[in-house]
Amino acid sequence: MPAKPTTLSLPKLSYLPHDPKKYRPKIGLVGCGGITSYHLQAYKAAEYDVVALCDINREAAEARRDEFYPDAKVFTDHRELLKLEEIEVVDITTHPEVRNPIVEDALLAGKHVLSQKPFVLDLDDGQRLADLADQQGVLLAVNQNGRWAPHFSYVREAVRAGLLGDLVGAHCGVHWDHSWVRGSEFEKVYHLILYDFAIHWFDFITTIFPDQTPERVYASVARSANQDIMPPLVAQATIEYPHAQASLVFDANVPQGGWEHVLVSGSRGVIRSEGIDSDSQRVELLTDEGSFSPKLEGTWFPDGFHGTMGELLCAIEEKRQPTHSARNNLRSLELCFAAVASSLRHEPIKPGSVRKLPESAHA
Numbered sequence: 001m002p003a004k005p006t007t008l009s010l011p012k013l014s015y016l017p018h019d020p021k022k023y024r025p026k027i028g029l030v031g032c033g034g035i036t037s038y039h040l041q042a043y044k045a046a047e048y049d050v051v052a053l054c055d056i057n058r059e060a061a062e063a064r065r066d067e068f069y070p071d072a073k074v075f076t077d078h079r080e081l082l083k084l085e086e087i088e089v090v091d092i093t094t095h096p097e098v099r100n101p102i103v104e105d106a107l108l109a110g111k112h113v114l115s116q117k118p119f120v121l122d123l124d125d126g127q128r129l130a131d132l133a134d135q136q137g138v139l140l141a142v143n144q145n146g147r148w149a150p151h152f153s154y155v156r157e158a159v160r161a162g163l164l165g166d167l168v169g170a171h172c173g174v175h176w177d178h179s180w181v182r183g184s185e186f187e188k189v190y191h192l193i194l195y196d197f198a199i200h201w202f203d204f205i206t207t208i209f210p211d212q213t214p215e216r217v218y219a220s221v222a223r224s225a226n227q228d229i230m231p232p233l234v235a236q237a238t239i240e241y242p243h244a245q246a247s248l249v250f251d252a253n254v255p256q257g258g259w260e261h262v263l264v265s266g267s268r269g270v271i272r273s274e275g276i277d278s279d280s281q282r283v284e285l286l287t288d289e290g291s292f293s294p295k296l297e298g299t300w301f302p303d304g305f306h307g308t309m310g311e312l313l314c315a316i317e318e319k320r321q322p323t324h325s326a327r328n329n330l331r332s333l334e335l336c337f338a339a340v341a342s343s344l345r346h347e348p349i350k351p352g353s354v355r356k357l358p359e360s361a362h363a
């Protein structure tokens, strides 16, 4: 039945990044590659205190220092940065192939850690690092910044507030051009879409169904007819829950007219979000009692990076686990690895049964 054309009065949903009340620790950044421009834009705007930068390529670290934190120290060996006692939080942004030993060193040095995504290539390594953080009495979180993309965050908070009732389904689609990776390291990643890119969407689905254990994932990939780079640019995944379903569609070779959408449905209503890209999303909640369309503030890049660091700092201050903890992130990776394996084996896979990212996924 179509929703009545009334405007709902809703509880205020807390979807924006949040800051700790008082805690402003000194932060070290390890890895100063392409993505860290967004980390540092967000931290500077939030007035977070970055005091040291490290990259095996000194020029990369110096360039970030000169642009964002001119007083920061520069290192080429992360172990030197970790010796600085004043640093309490370390943001580790290197690629996953070289990240585990750096995360381990930081935890052993007693630092709280924010790890870039994808968190690990082996779920057992991730479990081990989460255990190590517990033993060290520090927090380990994952920079799954899509959680603070305004539309994902609003939809999740609407679900959490119970506005949709019992969930029936969650469905997302992205139709865009990802061939910009031509000539970069990302072009060598076979499952660029289903793994490196879609992890944010598997993570979104995990946050929408926090209390249901997914039973099976079925996924497929294909090379589209006119693509000229190696990774298959067409991918899809469906996820079975005991009482609901989810689906993800990625058409990554659409050079004209991009479109991105989310639809979550439940026993009391639906919430949908759509627009030409992540930053142009119009969200609308429709229930039997009326409809509501919030005007969202912010953008995924860079505000999502404020969200992940802010939540880690709040969790440290409030002495609790962060919502984007390593353990929580492993649930998203279970879905992602199962999807990658399913697309290779052409059969449904139980999440958690595939412990390592399948080899061909990372050429």
Ligand SMILES: NC(=O)c1ccc[n+]([C@@H]2O[C@H](COP(=O)([O-])OP(=O)(O)OC[C@H]3O[C@@H](n4cnc5c(N)ncnc54)[C@H](O)[C@@H]3O)[C@@H](O)[C@H]2O)c1
Pocket: 030, 031, 032, 033, 034, 035, 036, 054, 055, 056, 057, 060, 076, 078, 093, 094, 095, 096, 098, 102, 116, 117, 118, 143, 145, 185, 196
């Ligand atoms: N939405 C997002 O959060 C998002 C977007 C893009 C990339 N990423 C992720 O961020 C990570 C890095 O991506 P990128 O685009 O910045 O890569 P990049 O290749 O541009 O940068 C990686 C940097 O790490 C440095 N490095 C390598 N080993 C090091 C070590 N031992 N110590 C210190 N520095 C070291 C390299 O010199 C390089 O400067 C990847 O995991 C990627 O998937 C996340």
